[in-house]
Amino acid sequence: MTDKLREQISALADDSLLEGEHELLVRRFGVDRSLRLCWERYHLIGEAMRKGLPPMDTRGFADRIMAALDSEAVHQEPVRTGLLAYMSKAFAGMAVAASVAAVAVIGLRHDAGHSNQSASAPSEIVPSNTGFSVTPAAYGTVSNATWNGNTPDVQAQLGNYLINHNEMAASLSQPGVLPYFYIATYDPRTQTNQPNTRNGQTAASQDHRNRR
Amino acid sequence: MTERRYRLLLPLLLALLLPAVQAGTASDTPEAWLARMNGALRDLNYQGTFVYLRSDRMETLQITHRGDKQGGIERIVSLTGPKREIVRDHKNVKCILPANRSVLVERRYGATSRLVAAIPTGVDADKLSANYQFKDLGTDRVAGIQCKVIGIEPRDGYRYGYKLWLDAKTAMLMRSDLVDQKNQLVERVVFTSLKYPQTISDKALAPTEIGSGYTWNIQGDSEKPLEEERDVSWHADKLPPGFKLSLSDVQRVAGAAHPVRHLVYSDGLASVSVFAELVSPGRKLLLGPSHVGAVNAYGRALDGRHLTVVGEVPEVTVEMIARAMQLQPR
Numbered sequence: 001m002t003d004k005l006r007e008q009i010s011a012l013a014d015d016s017l018l019e020g021e022h023e024l025l026v027r028r029f030g031v032d033r034s035l036r037l038c039w040e041r042y043h044l045i046g047e048a049m050r051k052g053l054p055p056m057d058t059r060g061f062a063d064r065i066m067a068a069l070d071s072e073a074v075h076q077e078p079v080r081t082g083l084l085a086y087m088s089k090a091f092a093g094m095a096v097a098a099s100v101a102a103v104a105v106i107g108l109r110h111d112a113g114h115s116n117q118s119a120s121a122p123s124e125i126v127p128s129n130t131g132f133s134v135t136p137a138a139y140g141t142v143s144n145a146t147w148n149g150n151t152p153d154v155q156a157q158l159g160n161y162l163i164n165h166n167e168m169a170a171s172l173s174q175p176g177v178l179p180y181f182y183i184a185t186y187d188p189r190t191q192t193n194q195p196n197t198r199n200g201q202t203a204a205s206q207d208h209r210n211r212r
Numbered sequence: 213m214t215e216r217r218y219r220l221l222l223p224l225l226l227a228l229l230l231p232a233v234q235a236g237t238a239s240d241t242p243e244a245w246l247a248r249m250n251g252a253l254r255d256l257n258y259q260g261t262f263v264y265l266r267s268d269r270m271e272t273l274q275i276t277h278r279g280d281k282q283g284g285i286e287r288i289v290s291l292t293g294p295k296r297e298i299v300r301d302h303k304n305v306k307c308i309l310p311a312n313r314s315v316l317v318e319r320r321y322g323a324t325s326r327l328v329a330a331i332p333t334g335v336d337a338d339k340l341s342a343n344y345q346f347k348d349l350g351t352d353r354v355a356g357i358q359c360k361v362i363g364i365e366p367r368d369g370y371r372y373g374y375k376l377w378l379d380a381k382t383a384m385l386m387r388s389d390l391v392d393q394k395n396q397l398v399e400r401v402v403f404t405s406l407k408y409p410q411t412i413s414d415k416a417l418a419p420t421e422i423g424s425g426y427t428w429n430i431q432g433d434s435e436k437p438l439e440e441e442r443d444v445s446w447h448a449d450k451l452p453p454g455f456k457l458s459l460s461d462v463q464r465v466a467g468a469a470h471p472v473r474h475l476v477y478s479d480g481l482a483s484v485s486v487f488a489e490l491v492s493p494g495r496k497l498l499l500g501p502s503h504v505g506a507v508n509a510y511g512r513a514l515d516g517r518h519l520t521v522v523g524e525v526p527e528v529t530v531e532m533i534a535r536a537m538q539l540q541p542r
Contacts, residue, residue, distance in 0.1 A: 012261070012405075039272065039291055147504050153496045157468070158509055158520070160429075163305060163318045164465050164474065165485035165522045 001034055009039050242346040242362045248383035249376065255279040256384060259416075260406035261291070266399035266505045278412040287417045297421045308421045315422060317430040318465075340480045343367050343454040352377060354386040355403050364481070369393045370452040370529045371482045372506060382408065390506050392526070398506045444517075446475060446488060448536040452529050454479035469495065477533060484523030484533055491518050501527050510534040 008025050011017040017025065028035055147155040256279045264271045271293060277286040282302045290296040297308040307316040340346075347363035359377040366373045373395070377387035387402040448457070459476035465487065473488040491497070497518045498511030509522045510530040519537055521530040 037292075147498075147502050147509070151496055154498050154502075158498060158502065158504075158522070159307075160316065160318070160465055160468070161485065161487050161509075161520055161522050162504070162507060163307060163316065164463075164487075165476075165483075 001038065005035065006038065009035065010042055012039070240348075242348055242364075245360055245362050245378055245383060246364075246376070249378050249385055252379070252382050252384040253277075254284055255281070256382060257409050257412050258384060258406060259409055259412065260403050262401055262403045264399070264401050272404075276412060276416050278417060285417050287419070289420075295421055297419055299417065299419045301417075306419060306422075308419055308426075310421050310423065312427075313423070313425060314427045314429065317428065343371060343479050344373070344481060349375065351380065355405055357386060357406070359386050365395070366393050368453065369526060370454070370532075371479060371525055372398060377402075379406075384408075390524075444473070445540045446473065446486070447538045447540050448477070448533065449538060450532070450536050451477060452479075452532050455484065455529075455533070458483065465489075482523065482525050482529075484521060484525055484530060486533060486537060487520045487522070488517050488537075491516060501531060503527065512537075515539045 005025075005028075008017060008021055011021075012025060025035075147158045257277065258279075259274075259276045261272060261274050264273060272291040274289045274291055275286060277284055284300075285302065286300050288298040294309075294311040296310075297306075299306045299308070305318045307318075308314075309316070343366065345363075345365045345367060347365065349361035349363045352359050352361050354377045358380045360380050360383075362374075362376045362378065364374040364376070369392075373391045373393070375387075375389040375391060376385060378384065379386055384406070386406065387400070389400050390398040392398055446460075455477045456479075457475060458478040460473070462471050462473050465472045465474075468487075468489050469492045470490040473486075475486040475488070477484045477486070491513065497513075498509060498520055499513065500511060502509045502511070507522065507524050508527040508530045509520060510527070510533075511521075512519045512534045514537065517539065519534055521534040521537075523530055
């Protein structure tokens with residue numbers, strides 16, 4: 001990756017990229033994974049500096065931030081414009097360390113409320129008057145799951161239904177921008193293609209059991 | 213002026229000032245901010261980068277939106293992970309998944325749709341207050357922009373709540389935290405940069421990832437008559453508190469072999485879709501629960517048909533609705 005590209009990515013993260021360069025750079029994201037990874041690192045650093053990291057999965061985010069810094073230090077020359085222009089190494093280290101520490105404190109508080117949750121644990125938010133028991137997916141198990149444990153056919157159909165639902169829901173009440181994150185963040189690499197014990201059965205087989 | 217004169221003038225002054233005070237207050241309520249947010253998301257031109265977080269997963273995406281009274285045109289591109297692109301124009305939603313070499317096309321339901329023309333939009337605070345509590349959470353900054361922070365807290369476990377950061381000048385949504393009844397974060401969307409361009413070109417909104425040899429799945433391709441599903445009706449025995457039937461129609465959904473009955477239940481803010489279709493032999497469909505992010509789904513087979521319930525609500529809600537559905541032949 002050239003210094004010029006790094007400067008452009010940094011400028012994009014800092015919202016200071018020239019108008020004419022914007023579209024071209026985004027197109028290059030589409031064909032160059034290293035650019036996308038660089039972009040993600042810059043965002044993490046930027047979020048850490050703004051203390052905007054989420055109060056969850058502290059270790060993972062801290063590791064990512066540190067890895068990002070290590071990667072920047074080993075592989076890249078300092079960028080002279082944009083986001084990193086604000087960061088001397090010493091300041092950057094302090095800022096990130098402080099942010100990570102802050103996130104760690106919040107994360108510990110968050111973890112304390114979730115440490116006992118698992119896929120089989122009862123959810124705290126299930127109302128008691130529902131008349132049936134459920135085994136909800138705990139917050140901690142959401143991580144890499146997308147339509148968890150279902151076959152690609154089932155996932156595809158659920159994706160179709162979700163898009164259709166979003167369009168209707170957007171018309172009814174909420175604006176229709178947010179739900180598209182679920183589609184736009186669809187990652188086939190995170191799929192588990194083996195059906196679990198409940199999902200991915202044929203509907204006809206369960207219907208047969210229901211009738212018995 | 214004597215004290216007596218003050219006493220005489222005071223009611224008059226109050227009478228003159230009160231309407232102005234009330235008007236000022238009304239325009240600054242959480243409900244008023246939410247109404248402005250809906251308008252901003254639809255009407256403004258904006259271009260920005262946002263981060264989507266859930267648990268340990270983070271995705272960065274770019275959105276370009278050209279506002280108009282027909283709901284706007286927009287393009288969302290993933291900047292991390294596999295390439296994905298979504299383009300919404302006035303008629304369709306195209307989801308382009310280059311990794312799968314496929315394009316999914318669904319019809320868009322805008323303000324001019326025959327289905328939604330009679331449905332009220334916007335936030336009706338009076339109706340929502342039974343299930344949500346609105347709060348003014350002060351001010352904060354997001355991506356360097358001063359924001360108004362609004363809280364929408366659920367009163368029970370059948371729905372999620374929101375914390376919304378809105379641009380203090382435009383009411384544009386800058387950050388959204390989805391939280392559960394315990395106020396625990398479920399997922400977060402936050403803009404890291406945002407611009408409001410005067411104009412947005414057609415080129416900036418055109419899909420760029422569609423290649424040759426892609427498989428197109430288009431809603432409405434099915435030749436099955438819609439009447440196939442219009443001959444039956446569905447009834448829900450016991451719904452989660454506050455949820456009512458908002459919409460019922462038969463339509464074709466991409467990938468479905470038969471026409472699908474689509475029912476939408478809403479509490480005014482959250483909505484849940486029920487999709488009912490005839491089962492084709494060997495076709496695999498969801499049975500039981502599943503989820504993607506905060507969206508939960510529940511599948512159930514019933515009397516030769518299959519129900520899929522989908523919504524951005526807790527799992528207990530989709531399961532309860534799925535179990536409540538009953539088929540009633542006409």
